[in-house]
Amino acid sequence: MLTEPKKFLKEAIMANLTIVAKIIVMPEHADFVKEEMLKLIPPTTQEKGCVYYNLHQDNEDSRAFIWVEAWETKEDWHAHNNSAHIQAYRAATGEFVEDRIIYQMTQIG
Numbered sequence: 001m002l003t004e005p006k007k008f009l010k011e012a013i014m015a016n017l018t019i020v021a022k023i024i025v026m027p028e029h030a031d032f033v034k035e036e037m038l039k040l041i042p043p044t045t046q047e048k049g050c051v052y053y054n055l056h057q058d059n060e061d062s063r064a065f066i067w068v069e070a071w072e073t074k075e076d077w078h079a080h081n082n083s084a085h086i087q088a089y090r091a092a093t094g095e096f097v098e099d100r101i102i103y104q105m106t107q108i109g
Helices: 005-012 025-046 074-081 084-096
Strands: 017-025 050-055 065-072 097-105
Touching: 017 025, 017 074, 025 050, 025 065, 025 084, 065 074, 084 097
Parallel strands: none
Antiparallel strands: 017 065, 017 097, 050 065
């Protein structure tokens, strides 16, 4: 579920860490990886420190996914990365990922 714009702006102020992660997957496995990614949203949005957790798919390249996330602390994000659902996702999809770029950012304006 996408975050409502007004709620998004209010929540973004609470975040100390913004993550933008670009994941490129093998074209023949894009649908499978997409389904596995979608499964991550419900448990992640219930995690301590998760401000928002949104998944996007490129309109031109269906194998390109972008996560836009905000976390209250870096420690919360690290706990998320070590969670059981993230570990299960990585085990199920790791061999289908061609590239991964992760930006850890702080909002400055």
